[in-house]
Amino acid sequence: MMSKKTDKIYFALIIALLVLILVVISILVFIPSEGQKQAIKQNEISQYFTSNDSADNFTKNKIEKTQNDLRSQDNLSDNPKNEAQRIENHLQNNSVIADETAQTYYFDNITYLVLNGAPSEKLNVFFIPLDVSKEFFHESMKNMLYSEGRQVSNTCGDVDSRGIFEVEPFKSNLNKFNVLYSEKEFNSSFFGCSYTDMTSIRSKSSLYCNLEKIKSSVGQKVDVIVLVGQNYTTSASPFIIYYGDQESVEPIPYQHGFVHEFAHAFGGLNDEYGGVYSYKCDGWSCHYTMLPDLCADSASSECFVRAQKEISYIPNEDIIGCPKWCAAYDRDKLFKLSESCIQKKTMSECVVGAGNCLWFNQKHPWFDANCVPRKTFEPEEDIGLDCSDPCVMAQHPRHLSFFPGCSNDNGGMMSNLVGDFNIVSKNHLQIALKCCFPPQHSEECRIFSEKFTLPPDMENHPFKSQYDFFSTCYSLRIN
Ligand SMILES: [Zn+2]
Numbered sequence: 001m002m003s004k005k006t007d008k009i010y011f012a013l014i015i016a017l018l019v020l021i022l023v024v025i026s027i028l029v030f031i032p033s034e035g036q037k038q039a040i041k042q043n044e045i046s047q048y049f050t051s052n053d054s055a056d057n058f059t060k061n062k063i064e065k066t067q068n069d070l071r072s073q074d075n076l077s078d079n080p081k082n083e084a085q086r087i088e089n090h091l092q093n094n095s096v097i098a099d100e101t102a103q104t105y106y107f108d109n110i111t112y113l114v115l116n117g118a119p120s121e122k123l124n125v126f127f128i129p130l131d132v133s134k135e136f137f138h139e140s141m142k143n144m145l146y147s148e149g150r151q152v153s154n155t156c157g158d159v160d161s162r163g164i165f166e167v168e169p170f171k172s173n174l175n176k177f178n179v180l181y182s183e184k185e186f187n188s189s190f191f192g193c194s195y196t197d198m199t200s201i202r203s204k205s206s207l208y209c210n211l212e213k214i215k216s217s218v219g220q221k222v223d224v225i226v227l228v229g230q231n232y233t234t235s236a237s238p239f240i241i242y243y244g245d246q247e248s249v250e251p252i253p254y255q256h257g258f259v260h261e262f263a264h265a266f267g268g269l270n271d272e273y274g275g276v277y278s279y280k281c282d283g284w285s286c287h288y289t290m291l292p293d294l295c296a297d298s299a300s301s302e303c304f305v306r307a308q309k310e311i312s313y314i315p316n317e318d319i320i321g322c323p324k325w326c327a328a329y330d331r332d333k334l335f336k337l338s339e340s341c342i343q344k345k346t347m348s349e350c351v352v353g354a355g356n357c358l359w360f361n362q363k364h365p366w367f368d369a370n371c372v373p374r375k376t377f378e379p380e381e382d383i384g385l386d387c388s389d390p391c392v393m394a395q396h397p398r399h400l401s402f403f404p405g406c407s408n409d410n411g412g413m414m415s416n417l418v419g420d421f422n423i424v425s426k427n428h429l430q431i432a433l434k435c436c437f438p439p440q441h442s443e444e445c446r447i448f449s450e451k452f453t454l455p456p457d458m459e460n461h462p463f464k465s466q467y468d469f470f471s472t473c474y475s476l477r478i479n
Contacts, residue, residue, distance in 0.1 A: 106190075106217035107182040113141065114179040119221045121438040123266070126222040127181040128214075130229030130244070134183060140228050141181060143255035144243070156406030157419020161256040167413070168420065169430040170259070176437040182218075186227070191217075195232060207232035207242045214240075224266050226258075236264035238465035260417045267429050268452075268466030270317050272404075272415040272422075274375045275397035277358075279351050286347045292358050292374070293400050304365050310461055311401050313454065315428035316414060318391070318402045320366045325404060325424050327386035334383045334393075335367075337376055344371040358400060372400065389423040398462065436473035449474035 107128075116122055129137040142163075149162035164170045170177075192210035207227070214225055225240045232244035234257055241261045263269045277292035288296060295303035308319050321329035335342070341357035344350040350359040350371035358374045366372070376383075376393045382405065384391030390405035404424035406412030413421045421429065435445035452470035454461055461467065 105219035107184055107219065109184060110180050110182050110218070110220070112178065112180050113145070114174075114177055116175045116178055119178060122178045123176050123224070123433065123437045124178045124180065124220070124222045125224045125226065126218060127179070127226045127228055128186050129183060130186045130188065130227050131231065132229055137181075137183070137228055140243070140255070141179075144226070144258040145179065147255045152418060154411045154416070154418045156412035156415070156422065160418045162259065163255055164259050164262055167259050169426050169433065170262075173430070173433045176433050180222075204231065204233040204245065206235050207244060208237065209240070209242075211237070211240045224262065234261060236261040238268075238463070239265055239469075241265050257417045260413055263414060263421070263425065263429065266466065267425075267432060268315070268463035268470070269414055269425050269428065270314050270463075271396060272316060272394065272406075272412065274394050277395075277397070281348060281352065284348060286351055286359075288359075292395055292397070293360070294398055295360065295364075296358065297361050299361060301362065301365070307399055310458065311399055313452065313458065313461060313467060314463065316404055316422070316425045317396070317399070320402065322384050322387060322389075322391035322402045322404070325388045326384035326391050329383045329385055329391060331383075337381055337383070337393075338367060338369075338373045341371045341373045342367055342369040347371075358395060364400070374400070432470060432473070436470065439473045439475040441475060446474045 107126075110126075113127075127137075127141050132140070143161075145163045145165050147161060147163040148166055149159040152158055152160045154160070159166075165174055165177075188207075188209065191213050193207055194209075195205040195207055197205050207229070209227070211225065215222055223239060227240070227242050227244070229242075229244040232242055234245040235242050241258070243258060243261070245257075264271075275292060276290065277288060278290045279286050279288045291297060293307075295307055311317050311319055315324075318324045320334075341350065344357060347359040347370075350357045356374050357371050360370050360372065363370055364372045373393060374395045382390035382392055391402050392405070394401065394403050404422040406415065406419065406422040411418055412425075413419060414425055420426070431444070431448050434440065435442075435448050439445070449471050452467040454464060454467055454471070458464065
């Protein structure tokens with residue numbers, strides 16, 4: 001048995017021990033390990049640069065300030081550079097861009113205009129000037145990104161010439177983007193550029209460069225390149241936009257069409273306006289001098305099968321009845337709209353006149369006729385039933401096919417370059433941004449990636465590069 005005094009000593013010792021244990025536990029819990037320190041650091045960085053939708057007030061104010069700086073022309077030439085230098089230092093000190101400065105690249109002085117995270121996770125848009133002044137280059141970039149556009153009268157959205165961050169779905173996905181530029185003089189022959197003389201149908205030649213060579217000269221992952229010049233016509237190829245057409249008469253500003261070209265270059269979306277074609281008649285016979293459809297002159301029914309397959313991969317284009325976004329279509333209505341063409345039995349009768357019909361060498365399977373309608377104009381000529389978007393017919397230079405609403409001469413972003421994307425196009429761009437930046441492991445993204453996995457016989461698909469890219473967006477990444 002122990003005395004009462006001994007009991008007291010034991011009691012005091014037990015209390016002291018408990019306090020000591022508590023102190024040790026708190027130290028272990030609240031002092032981070034090296035790994036935790038790194039995680040906290042990274043978290044701070046990503047919070048700091050996370051864009052305006054999820055960040056705290058401090059971050060939000062900071063980013064709004066940066067964006068305001070960009071919007072203000074006076075500040076563009078100075079502040080973003082300082083900001084970018086600070087960002088670059090910050091990133092390098094925290095090893096987000098690992099080892100990428102070790103090698104010498106052609107574009108050795110890159111500036112960030114918008115930085116939302118590590119380049120491996122984001123859609124990196126890289127602007128390069130080609131024979132334009134620094135002021136012109138800065139002004140153009142600012143407009144292409146942030147211009148609020150101007151009000152016009154247009155059926156499918158009434159704002160013309162907005163910057164990409166003012167148009168949905170890009171506007172609400174700003175945090176998926178990094179924007180960077182280099183002011184180094186662009187050596188067009190070093191990058192394998194050539195001008196193609198298209199002056200018969202355009203007022204300026206088109207420019208084509210070696211995209212892979214440009215990409216590998218940057219020293220970090222870039223996804224879309226924008227070449228800003230003046231002496232070539234504006235066009236897009238996979239992941240590159242040749243923005244070079246400033247001859248437009250006032251008041252059409254320089255950013256006009258940038259968002260449209262971006263949707264071609266990045267999104268693999270097709271044009272939705274009616275294509276051009278021409279024909280020549282000698283005496284009683286006529287022939288096309290510019291084909292309205294790949295199958296117009298063909299003698300093989302395989303051509304139509306192949307064309308339908310090509311169309312099946314293009315998000316904003318469809319076969320008869322628009323099964324991609326409609327449950328069914330009104331066959332009687334379509335045939336009523338087509339009546340005046342279907343009745344014509346010779347090419348001369350078909351193509352001469354109003355030009356609203358197209359002649360096929362063999363019967364077109366959708367109409368079982370050689371002479372078929374070229375386009376339907378009005379919203380009431382939507383033949384779709386139970387659709388998420390209307391289903392209207394149009395003739396693209398490659399195909400006669402069906403397009404979503406706000407297409408054709410009704411006007412929309414992929415049609416007359418004004419206003420908004422139609423629902424089908426917007427949904428496609430939205431899911432591409434969601435699944436690819438960074439790649440997502442989800443059922444929705446697995447389906448998206450599979451949809452764009454092209455079979456070997458589609459090697460020549462006009463949007464093959466973009467769709468090959470989408471096919472890699474689903475991954476087993478687990479964070
Ligand atoms: Zn286009």
